[in-house]
């Protein structure tokens with residue numbers, strides 16, 4: 051569990067952390083000199099009955115709000131520090147807004163410097179604070195009066211923090227490991243070390259993890275929590291990881307350590323955006339702002355449906371990022387403007403991996419099955435969705451996605467990709483319709499060439515193949531070699547086609563052992579003979595002996611009988627000897643002998659052909 055401080059500059063955050071933990075988190079010389087916090091500070095706090103929790107101390111200076119956001123990301127309990135003598139100040143409000151935008155689940159307010167004011171003033175300030183908390187993440191937070199200099203109210207503060215922590219549900223350890231990096235440095239003898247608060251999942255020494263957005267796979271050499279070695283880092287713990295195989299320049303604040311190499315970074319997302327009501331200017335479409343997600347802080351353009359976003363607006367939007375982040379659906383982010391600097395709003399990621407083409411904005415969908423259906427419908431023409439990215443797009447642990455895919459009727463797996471059943475059905479209908487239409491258009495043909503389907507239908511090959519399989523299994527279409535027809539389909543011949551068929555057959559029969567090829571037939575009849583020849587072939591009336599030359603089947607039988615009769619088994623015959631047997635000219639002889647080789651009637655040897663034993 052992590053506690054994060056928040057509050058206006060000089061209100062006593064760091065002093066209070068030191069009073070609670072004994073640790074001075076302002077370590078930098080510049081921090082000492084200026085008496086302010088500049089960088090994030092970390093200290094362990096022992097809480098009775100709970101154990102050690104981490105405290106992240108953030109700067110209150112208005113120039114360092116981006117550092118505050120990086121510190122506040124991933125905390126469980128906010129400790130909002132308000133000096134009793136000054137009361138609610140600008141960064142009190144801004145930090146409160148940020149905590150609310152980040153969805154901070156619990157908080158405690160420490161009214162510090164109570165030694166500086168009298169009871170009447172304290173009552174006024176307390177009422178003012180309570181008023182400011184209304185409608186924020188800390189709406190129901192207790193307000194504890196403290197003084198660090200007199201060490202008063204600290205036990206009450208510890209008790210209130212303990213209560214807040216105990217009321218929180220544990221984070222899911224059975225999830226993909228993800229930790230935003232808040233510091234990185236190199237330690238002599240250890241190598242590169244990164245620290246952060248584990249958002250989800252666990253990591254163990256020896257594990258391979260990915261550092262994003264560099265996409266570098268590295269090994270975790272060792273894991274530390276609060277300064278001591280631990281076997282594994284668990285969600286919500288302050289963690290230091292020693293990594294091998296990466297240089298400290300390749301990662302820093304804003305990087306991520308992730309347990310799944312298939313989790314992609316993104317520069318575009320669907321989100322719900324909420325603008326702070328107290329903002330002064332609308333957010334124009336395509337205006338560059340800063341988006342803070344995890345410890346990352348990147349340029350972003352927010353395009354909401356319906357034009358510019360006014361203060362107080364809450365709408366679905368498209369977000370385009372200047373640099374990649376590692377986001378998951380459900381992640382919270384903060385939007386800030388840089389000149390003048392101000393927190394203007396924030397939101398929640400709805401889908402971090404929208405399609406590359408122009409995509410529609412989506413509102414959040416609480417029902418995971420409906421969210422899945424929406425993603426799969428959209429991916430209809432894209433070859434479905436890789437199941438590895440579904441946890442990212444649905445914002446669920448992988449095990450929840452596996453269970454969802456198992457129980458839902460909304461997803462079908464085809465060759466390792468996930469499709470919507472409506473898409474599978476649409477592919478099936480399209481294939482069936484194509485086959486029927488193909489037969490109508492070319493009634494003399496052999497049906498629809500299966501290989502043609504992917505180029506004429508808006509579905510990926512795997513889906514088309516599945517449709518063909520399903521349709522033939524269901525008896526709705528018939529496979530005929532490389533073609534598809536309706537079941538039992540026969541070509542429909544017009545009277546003219548029928549006559550042409552008869553003439554072609556008679557012509558081939560009359561031609562005997564030396565029939566014309568398709569070009570000669572076409573010239574002779576002034577018509578493409580191939581569709582008719584294919585029909586005659588299917589009816590076993592003619593057969594192609596060589597490409598483009600068909601024989602009447604009786605003629606082939608006659609020639610084969612003559613060949614067998616003229617050859618003694620075991621003896622090799624030269625082509626000229628066989629020419630004597632068959633009485634064919636050389637032009638017809640060689641193709642016919644090759645046909646006989648293919649049909650296993652004869653076999654070619656070194657010096658001639660032998661007769662093979664008849665199998666029929």
Ligand SMILES: Nc1nc2c(ncn2[C@@H]2O[C@H](COP(=O)(O)OP(=O)(O)OP(=O)(O)O)[C@@H](O)[C@H]2O)c(=O)[nH]1
Pocket residue numbers: 057058059060061062063064065066085086087088108109110111131162163164165166196197198199200
């Ligand atoms: N009298 C009195 N002074 C306090 C108390 N707590 C803090 N101070 C003083 O207030 C000043 C600022 O305290 P810090 O703890 O540095 O304030 P901070 O909120 O951490 O400031 P930033 O990190 O820069 O935002 C210091 O001079 C402290 O000694 C208190 O309870 N009573």
Ligand SMILES: [Mg+2]
Pocket residue numbers: 063064065076086087107108109110
């Ligand atoms: Mg400080």
